[in-house]
Amino acid sequence: MFAFVMMKQKDIQGRALLDYFLGKEDVQLVLHTSYGPPEQMPTEVFFRDLSDFSKLEILALENCRGTVLDVGAGAGSFALELQEKGIQVTALEISSLSCEIMRQRGVEKVEEGNIWEYSSAKYETLLLMMNGIGLAGTLESLPAFLSRLKECMLPGGQIICDSSDISYLYKGGKKPTDKYFGEIDYCYEYEGEMGEVFRWLYADVITFARACAAVGLKLEVLQRNRYDQFLCRITGQ
Ligand SMILES: C[S@@+](CC[C@H](N)C(=O)[O-])C[C@H]1O[C@@H](n2cnc3c(N)ncnc32)[C@H](O)[C@@H]1O
Secondary structure (H helix, E strand, O other): HHHHHHHHOOOOHHHHHHHHHHOOOOOOOOEEOOOOOOOEHHHHHHHHHHHOOOOOHHHHHHHOOEEEEEEEEOOOOHHHHHHOOOOOEEEEEOOOOHHHHHHOOOOOOOEEOOOOOOOOOOOOEEEEOOHHHEEEEEEEEOOHHHHHHHHOEEEEEEEEEEEEEHHHHOOEEEOOOOOOOOOOEEEEOOEEOOOEEEEEOOOOOHHHHHHHOOOOOEEEEEEOOOOOOEEEEEEEE
8 A cells, every 4th residue: 555655646657647648749658567677558558448448348347337436547448438328437546647637538526545545435336447456466465455345335236357367477487486476566667757666466366266255255257368367246245
C-alpha cells in the first residue's frame, strides 16, 4: 500500500497518460521490471474502447451487473463502456491526473482514492481489469486485499477480475525461490523521471482460488485465453 501512496505523489503514469490524451506525439512511458529489461508501455492501451477489447474483456463487461465500482479505473476504458450500456458505474482511481482524464473523457462518477481505504459506498460488482488483482501487491497481502474488496461489496455481490499465470516468463530459467513467482516489482519512468518501485501480483488460478477460499470467497473461471490470462468471478461461498 505504501508503494501506491508514493506512486500517487509522483503520478508518473498519470503524467504520461495526460500527455498522450492531450495529443503529444511519441509519448514514451517506460516500465522497469524485476524480471527483465525495461519495456515500452503503450499508453494507448489505457484508452482502448469496445473495438479494442479482447474477448476476455468483453466477457467482463457482459458479466457486470447492478452498480459497479471500477477499481483502478485508469483512463476510464471500462467505466465509459459501462456508462454507455446504462450501467451505474463509479470509477475509483488513485492517480489524480488519471481522474482528471476520466472527467474530461466524460466519466460521470469519478472518485480519486485508494481501494485499501475506500468506504464511500458498497456495490453489486467490483470490476478490476488489466490484471486488477495486481493491486494486492503480494501473495501474502492477497487475502487481506480480497477481504477489503468484500467489505465494498453488497450482499450477493461479485468481483469480476482478470489475472495471468506468468510461469511462461521463467521457461528455460528458474522460478524465484525467495517469493511467489507471480510477484513482480515495477517502476515507471517518464521523461527521465523515475517513479517509486511498486509490487504487482499475478496469480495462477489454483493459488488465487486458495486465497479466495481462505477468506470465505469462491472463484469461478469464466474464460481462459491462450496467453495464460483468465477472467474470473468471485462471490461469497
Ligand atoms: C493496470 S492499470 C488498469 C487500468 C484500467 N483498469 C484498464 O483496464 O484500463 C491499474 C490502475 O490502478 C490504479 N491504482 C493503483 N493502485 C491503486 C489503489 N490502491 N487504489 C486505486 N487505484 C489504484 C493505477 O493508478 C492504475 O491506473
